[in-house]
Amino acid sequence: MIKRIIGALAIGLAVIAAGCTDPRNHSQAVYVLVDTSGTYAREAGKAQLIINYLLGTLQPGDSLAVARVQSRSFSEKDIIAKVIFDQRPTQANVQKRAFRAKTDAYFRTVQGSSYTDITGGLIQGAEFLNETGAGRKTILIFSDMQEELDKVTVRSFPISLKSIRVIAVNVTKLNTDNIDPRRYLGRLEAWQKRVERAGASEWKVINDLDRLDAIFTKS
Numbered sequence: 001m002i003k004r005i006i007g008a009l010a011i012g013l014a015v016i017a018a019g020c021t022d023p024r025n026h027s028q029a030v031y032v033l034v035d036t037s038g039t040y041a042r043e044a045g046k047a048q049l050i051i052n053y054l055l056g057t058l059q060p061g062d063s064l065a066v067a068r069v070q071s072r073s074f075s076e077k078d079i080i081a082k083v084i085f086d087q088r089p090t091q092a093n094v095q096k097r098a099f100r101a102k103t104d105a106y107f108r109t110v111q112g113s114s115y116t117d118i119t120g121g122l123i124q125g126a127e128f129l130n131e132t133g134a135g136r137k138t139i140l141i142f143s144d145m146q147e148e149l150d151k152v153t154v155r156s157f158p159i160s161l162k163s164i165r166v167i168a169v170n171v172t173k174l175n176t177d178n179i180d181p182r183r184y185l186g187r188l189e190a191w192q193k194r195v196e197r198a199g200a201s202e203w204k205v206i207n208d209l210d211r212l213d214a215i216f217t218k219s
Helices: 002-019 038-057 089-108 118-132 175-179 181-197 209-216
Strands: 028-035 063-069 079-084 136-142 164-169 202-206
Touching (some): 028 038, 038 063, 038 089, 063 118, 079 089, 118 136, 164 209
């Protein structure tokens, strides 16, 4: 009888231990990169639609950051706002309202930069996401995906996006794309190959802002 009781206790403790894993393993972390360069800066205000959607979707314990893509984007100074939502729903709602106010104020006064360092933004985003320890990590890129670097900025090296989902949103077409659509398709294909070589778990393009639910739907 004692042996049975001890055995039952051991099984019970094992079940409890299995259920007491780090809650961050089940949380989500999202890093939003917003292109503020050149003519695309005029599109930046639409990014607030994505941010508002995320604020309504992410749960207590999840993480969210919004950063700008400009001439050189591998810097924490380019993070406009970041937060880990409190486990208490009421406090998380307070954080969400403050986050929305901060990003909304930024996009009302955004100024365009001369160059577009998408790669630097991806590296910075990966660092942020990995530090959260979240089980599901996503980078959203709000950009035309046309990277333009100055002569001294070096980005032609392999990067690591291991286990990170990369989603390009609102990828507008350039004038040259209208002349030759192969430029647009080729640009997206080149980025897909690069992020997949970097170990990304998924690559997706979402241009319909009315279908933002697709952000969290696997292909």
